[in-house]
Amino acid sequence: MPLQGEYVPSPTQWVRDQVELYESSGGTKGTTLRGMPVVVLTTRGAKSGKIRKSPLMRVEHEGSYAIVASLGGAPEHPVWYHNVLADPHVELQDGPQKADMVAREVTGEEKAFWWDKAVEAFPDYADYQAKTDRVIPVLVLEKV
Numbered sequence: 001m002p003l004q005g006e007y008v009p010s011p012t013q014w015v016r017d018q019v020e021l022y023e024s025s026g027g028t029k030g031t032t033l034r035g036m037p038v039v040v041l042t043t044r045g046a047k048s049g050k051i052r053k054s055p056l057m058r059v060e061h062e063g064s065y066a067i068v069a070s071l072g073g074a075p076e077h078p079v080w081y082h083n084v085l086a087d088p089h090v091e092l093q094d095g096p097q098k099a100d101m102v103a104r105e106v107t108g109e110e111k112a113f114w115w116d117k118a119v120e121a122f123p124d125y126a127d128y129q130a131k132t133d134r135v136i137p138v139l140v141l142e143k144v
């Protein structure tokens with residue numbers, strides 16, 4: 001069941017614009033970052049209950065996806081990570097496909113597997129992890 005509620009766009013202009021282009025084109029435009037594929041994650045705000053949308057790099061394997069709370073290697077987690085922990089029922093748009101998914105954070109060998117897939121998809125993740133003491137969380141999304 002798609003998340004219902006009032007959508008509040010990101011305060012970051014380029015992020016807001018990418019979501020707008022992605023959605024208004026039915027997932028045919030705004031679907032890359034520097035030529036690498038991007039998905040749009042929809043979460044429910046942990047405090048506001050509002051609908052939030054975050055473009056993320058596309059990391060997919062056999063129908064499941066990983067989302068990486070990298071925030072460019074910043075010292076703090078992105079806010080959307082807290083939203084997902086508070087309510088793991090999310091929506092993911094991958095090009096024209098939208099799906100209800102459930103998220104779970106992964107650790108250990110499972111995280112290592114998905115981290116390799118993530119770095120394969122977007123090598124900058126390795127640089128982000130190298131530049132921060134924060135352990136960058138990885139969450140796996142599986143279809144409901």
Ligand SMILES: C[C@H](OP(=O)(O)OC[C@@H](O)[C@@H](O)[C@@H](O)Cn1c2nc(=O)[nH]c(=O)c-2cc2ccc(O)cc21)C(=O)N[C@@H](CCC(=O)N[C@@H](CCC(=O)O)C(=O)O)C(=O)O
Nearest residue numbers: 045046047048054055056057068069070071078079080082
């Ligand atoms: C700026 C902040 O954004 P954020 O949730 O921290 O997410 C920061 C970024 O991760 C986010 O902009 C990503 O889309 C950036 N980003 C990637 N970010 C990543 O972390 N990983 C990626 O792979 C990634 C890829 C990517 C590709 C394209 C692109 O355009 C952006 C990309 C934000 O939206 N803040 C809002 C609040 C958002 C929110 O969810 N509030 C919660 C409160 C949550 C709480 O405080 O606990 C609520 O509504 O209740 C605000 O300040 O008003």
